[in-house]
Each structure stands twice: as structure tokens, then as C-alpha cells.
Amino acid sequence: MEKTGCAVVGGGPAGMMLGLLLARAGVKVTVLEKHADFLRDFRGDTVHPSTIRLLDELGLGEEFRRLPQSRLQNVAFPVPGVGEVAVGEFDSLKPPYNYVAMMPQWDFLNFLAGAAAREPGFTLRMEHHVTALMRDGARVTGVRYRTADGAARGIEADLVVACDGRHSVLRRTAGLVPKDFPVPFDVWWFRLPRRAAGPVSADSPDHGPVAGIVPAFGKGEALVALFRDDYYQMGYLAPKGADALIQAEGVERFRARIAALRPDLADRVDAIASLAELHHLDVRLDRLRRWHLDGLLCIGDAAHAMSPAGGVGINLAIQDAVAAAALLAPALLRGAVPEKELAAVQRRRRMPTVVVQTAQRVLQHTLFGPILAGKRSGVPRPLLFVARHAPVLRRVLPRLIAFGPRPEHAPAFARRAQRRA
Known part of the structure; x- marks a missing residue:
């Protein structure tokens, strides 16, 4: 049976970034993606400054900036009789990380896949639909999958990482049940x-x-x-x-x-x-109480489904991937990943997840909930007052969205000089 160091299930932003980083560490990593390509519309397509800075640290920033994209530099609400009221000014942040890059997610994923393909230990398998976990007693030892021609196979791994989204097959198969928060x-x-x-x-x-x-x-x-x-x-x-x-x-x-x-x-x-x-x-907001089993780790939406409010989902998932690569690469190179190492990833990433989800819940309660319940037809007056008269706070919100409460940096083993055409 085929064997790999790390089997990453799901070729979204978290899965592709994790695959790239682990491959740069020298880990043999296989990413299994169930679709034939990345061309799926209406996925998260906001690349935040935390991710752009990470790409610079990886030596991929210049190549990324050459991709077709547009720049979001402020967020404003139209107010009758007043005009547009800015509630977030990304251009107030320090250049070159003073904007959110807007681009189709498939372009971003193809870009990451191309960068990862340059690493000798990286393998991407498209049209590989993972169906179940493989186990040896209580330990997860790999995954079973189905190929495009219907063949059923398996791959053994020192570690399986579930990056297969909010409807994660692996999360459900492992019996990991998330705590749901109401979304209106x-x-x-x-x-x-x-x-x-x-x-x-x-x-x-x-x-x-x-x-x-x-x-x-x-x-x-x-x-x-x-x-x-x-x-x-x-x-x-x-x-x-x-x-x-x-x-x-x-x-x-x-x-x-x-x-x-x-x-x-x-x-x-x-x-x-x-x-x-x-x-x-179907907007969901949930979070696993436990992100791991022996041999299995969940990150990104598989560990914590996010609301689209703020467009932070893919960037938080990428931060998970960076933390996981930095903490787990040494153990993967040794060929054994103790569960305590997986718990360390959850401990590091739980706080920023809780902070961001709490902010989204507050936004739902104060803005979206009353509007969708028919109790209000516009932005709350206190928010407009703050936006108009407290410019410092207009800069705090963009920074929170841009970098999050615990931004991760590229581990030393993954850093490269800027790649030029």
C-alpha cells in the first residue's frame, strides 16, 4: 500500500498551504482533492494582509502580485442624507500590507499548487474522493479514497490532516462533534x-x-x-x-x-x-471542542466553520496551516507524531478562533439579527456615530480583519528569497 508522511485531505487554502510548507520542510506530503479542478464559484476570495505578508516571507509575494486581482482599501456604508460613512480603512495600515487582495479562489489555489509542485516531496492527487479513515486500534493510520474511475484504494500516513471543510467527511467519520452557534x-x-x-x-x-x-x-x-x-x-x-x-x-x-x-x-x-x-x-458557525485524535488533526473549516462576515475564513484557515506546519514538521521528519503535538496546534490556534468567532457573533447580534428580524432597516446609529467621530477605531477594525488576533509567520525552514519571473 502507498505510504506518505502526511496525508492532507482537501485542496482548499488550508490544505494547499500546509502541503507547500511541509514539503519545504522535507516532509513527504500528499494532498487529496475530490474535484478535478479548483473552478468553483462563490468561494472565499479575499486574501488578507496576513496572507500577503506570509507569501512575501515564502518568497512568493512578487509572483502573487502579478496575478490578476483588485485591491479593497476601505469599507463604507451608504447612509441616506449623509453619503458614504467609512467603517474600515485598510489604506490606513502600513504599506505594503494596506489592502485586501480580491481574486477568484481558483486562481489563488492554482498559484499555491504551482509553488508546491516545485518541491520534490509534494504530490497533489485530483479527483481522489476520501471516504473513510484507516485505523490500527485507536490510532488513525491513513485514509481510504475513491478515484475518478471508481477504484477504491488507500494510503497510509504518519499523520492525516482534515482540511475538507465545514462538511468534513473525516470529522464526521472520526466522531468529532462541533459546538454549533446560532446564525440568523x-x-x-x-x-x-x-x-x-x-x-x-x-x-x-x-x-x-x-x-x-x-x-x-x-x-x-x-x-x-x-x-x-x-x-x-x-x-x-x-x-x-x-x-x-x-x-x-x-x-x-x-x-x-x-x-x-x-x-x-x-x-x-x-x-x-x-x-x-x-x-x-448555508451559513454555519461552529467549533470543535477537540481538533484531534491520535494520528488525525482537523484545521480550517473542518475545525471551525466561520460566518462570511469579515471575509476572514480562508485567512484564519491559512494561519492554522502555518502553525500546524511549524509545530509538526520536526515530528513528521522523525516519522512519528505524538498526540500531544496535535494538541499543541489546537492550543495555539484556539484563542484566535474564539476571538474571531465571538466578533462575528456580536456582529450577528447587533447588525444582521435585527435587520433580518425586521426590527431595523439600516446600520445601528451607535456604529455610525463611532465610524464618523472616532477615526482611531476605524483603523482598529481593519487591523483586526487584516491580521487577526494571532498572525503567524512563515517558519524558517519554509522561507525563500523572492521568486522573480
């Missing part, structure tokens, strides 16, 4: 065209920086528009459990909802041809 909303993602070609008037919805974010609030619903080069990525927020109602009402009613929230985009809602174009995200 779900999100329906879709696209609308952005007609930015040619002259654009100042009052046009197409006027504004690429990577801008424009929220709109109604009674019992909300909408966020993320600017892209030639389209808007739209997120419609409604109370959790509303999907059946949306489906029953049909596409015409959904178009009307969007036009009412953003009258300036009403001329293009016909681009939503059917409700099949909506991507329903």
Missing part, C-alpha cells in the same frame, strides 16, 4: 453585469473602485455588492430557512427583491435567468 441568516450568491466600459457618470452604480463593497439594507433582508472587473458578485441575505420561500416565489419575485434593495441596478436584474443561478450558502 443564509446567503444567496449570484452575479450581475458591471457595465464599466466607456465613460461612466459619477452617479452610475458602475462608478467606483474595483474591489469596492456596497451594502444595502431592507426590512428583513440585506444585499451586498462586491465590485469585480466586469461584474458584481452579489450576496443576498435573508433569514435562515428562507430558501424554500425563495424557490416557491420564483425568479421574477427574486429580481424584484434585488431591484428594490438596489434601484440603481434594476436595469440589469434580468441577467438572473433562473434561480438555478443562485448559489445558496
